[in-house]
Amino acid sequence: MTQKTPAELRADAEKRLAPLGRKRMALLADLEQLDATLRPEIVQARSVELPIRRISELTTVSPNTIRAWASGAASG
Numbered sequence: 705m706t707q708k709t710p711a712e713l714r715a716d717a718e719k720r721l722a723p724l725g726r727k728r729m730a731l732l733a734d735l736e737q738l739d740a741t742l743r744p745e746i747v748q749a750r751s752v753e754l755p756i757r758r759i760s761e762l763t764t765v766s767p768n769t770i771r772a773w774a775s776g777a778a779s780g
Contacts, residue, residue, distance in 0.1 A: 743773050750774035 708716070742763060749759055751774075756767050765773075 746770055746773050 756770050760767050
């Protein structure tokens with residue numbers, strides 16, 4: 705059995721990381737699109753006094769993010 709060179713080990717690591725990185729980037733892009741749809745719904749829910757805790761339970765959006773979106777402090 706031959707040992708791999710450091711360059712080969714690095715190339716192997718890159719081959720394993722690349723598809724995972726592409727998948728993560730795609731998921732983050734999907735999340736950004738979802739947040740763009742979700743944000744106005746959260747703002748509307750807060751305007752009718754739906755509790756932050758309940759919104760967080762329903763959406764898994766953090767209470768701090770809900771507060772920021774509802775106050776208009778966080779953009780996009």
